Amino acid sequence: MNAEPDDLALDATPALVEGTARVVALDGDTVWLEPEPRSGCGTCASAGMCGAKGIGTAANRIEARRFPLHDRLGLTVGERVVVGVPENALLKATGAVYAVPLAAALGAGAVAQWAAGSDGVTLVAMIAGLALGMLVARLGAGRLGTRGDLAPRLLRRAAPGETCERD
Amino acid sequence: MQEYVLLMVGAALVNNVILARFLGLCSFMGVTTRLDTAIGMGLATTFVITVSSMLNWGAQEYLLDPYGLGYLRTVVFILVIAAAVQFTEMTVRKVSPPLFQMLGIYLPLITTNCAVLGVALLVVEGKMGLLGATLFGFASSVGYSLVMVIFAGLRERLALADVPRLFAGPPIGFIVASLLALAFMGFSGISTH
Numbered sequence: 001m002n003a004e005p006d007d008l009a010l011d012a013t014p015a016l017v018e019g020t021a022r023v024v025a026l027d028g029d030t031v032w033l034e035p036e037p038r039s040g041c042g043t044c045a046s047a048g049m050c051g052a053k054g055i056g057t058a059a060n061r062i063e064a065r066r067f068p069l070h071d072r073l074g075l076t077v078g079e080r081v082v083v084g085v086p087e088n089a090l091l092k093a094t095g096a097v098y099a100v101p102l103a104a105a106l107g108a109g110a111v112a113q114w115a116a117g118s119d120g121v122t123l124v125a126m127i128a129g130l131a132l133g134m135l136v137a138r139l140g141a142g143r144l145g146t147r148g149d150l151a152p153r154l155l156r157r158a159a160p161g162e163t164c165e166r167d
Numbered sequence: 168m169q170e171y172v173l174l175m176v177g178a179a180l181v182n183n184v185i186l187a188r189f190l191g192l193c194s195f196m197g198v199t200t201r202l203d204t205a206i207g208m209g210l211a212t213t214f215v216i217t218v219s220s221m222l223n224w225g226a227q228e229y230l231l232d233p234y235g236l237g238y239l240r241t242v243v244f245i246l247v248i249a250a251a252v253q254f255t256e257m258t259v260r261k262v263s264p265p266l267f268q269m270l271g272i273y274l275p276l277i278t279t280n281c282a283v284l285g286v287a288l289l290v291v292e293g294k295m296g297l298l299g300a301t302l303f304g305f306a307s308s309v310g311y312s313l314v315m316v317i318f319a320g321l322r323e324r325l326a327l328a329d330v331p332r333l334f335a336g337p338p339i340g341f342i343v344a345s346l347l348a349l350a351f352m353g354f355s356g357i358s359t360h
Contacts, residue, residue: 017203090203090206090207094206095210098210099210101214102305106301106305109297119297123221127221
């Protein structure tokens with residue numbers, strides 16, 4: 001008997017956004033993880049022709065995203081694990097990084113246009129607003145980081161062939 | 168004020184960048200299998216489209232038009248967009264390394280998103296002022312994000328539905344996308360923009 005889609009959707013709602021990572025180094029109780037690229041549009045039929053795949057999965061970019069976690073599973077180098085971050089933390093993070101600077105830039109632009117009526121002044125005001133918004137975002141992100149909201153959690157060892165893609 | 172409101176409603180809903188202008192279709196089909204990736208991609212794209220609309224307007228107004236370099240528009244706009252994406256990526260990395268781990272993966276994908284260039288070219292075509300151009304870019308990208316999130320939600324539910332084998336995956340996705348486009352056609356009576 002099939003369950004109602006609504007029930008299934010509620011049950012399947014993840015509290016954590018999961019991703020897979022590979023252990024690249026061990027340092028005492030700490031493991032260094034390298035996230036496996038989440039192939040956004042790299043999986044489409046024209047992936048071989050698409051510049052995005054090469055840019056998004058370049059080795060140096062992945063290396064730059066290495067991060068440490070406390071090892072509570074006794075991992076070894078080369079193992080794949082599943083890590084997760086709270087879903088609401090992801091929304092807060094995107095809000096802090098993108099929404100605050102954008103709102104500051106648009107607000108500054110609107111005020112400058114109303115006060116000066118010149119596109120040149122408005123452009124300068126928008127760039128200044130964007131910079132100010134970035135500073136505020138930095139403070140907000142720092143606060144989230146201090147509370148530990150953004151720290152990924154080590155969930156489990158990844159099963160063979162496990163990815164986070166749903167087809 | 169009313170002019171700006173109509174411009175934004177028109178850009179976000181009536182002439183939606185995905186469902187009416189058919190731009191950004193690669194990410195529309197590729198990044199909407201999960202709601203969280205769709206939200207991340209949508210917000211990153213909103214930021215980049217808005218900032219690049221502003222910068223491309225500046226390049227057009229203060230570089231291309233005065234020196235008669237209009238034929239270099241596409242190349243210059245692509246350079247500005249790539250620079251804006253790189254700048255955003257560097258800034259996110261500086262602002263918060265944990266955030267960069269969570270959000271950074273979407274940014275390189277935006278460089279090749281034709282919606283970003285498409286909106287910049289539409290801004291030039293519309294001969295808008297700076298504030299109008301920036302609000303048009305912002306509203307277009309909000310419309311893009313809205314459709315991405317709606318479509319990702321529908322696809323997450325579709326994954327649980329009993330779809331005939333021949334239609335499973337992209338085929339049913341395309342059918343749902345066409346139904347969504349039909350639904351958005353309902354907004355065409357709101358504005359003439």
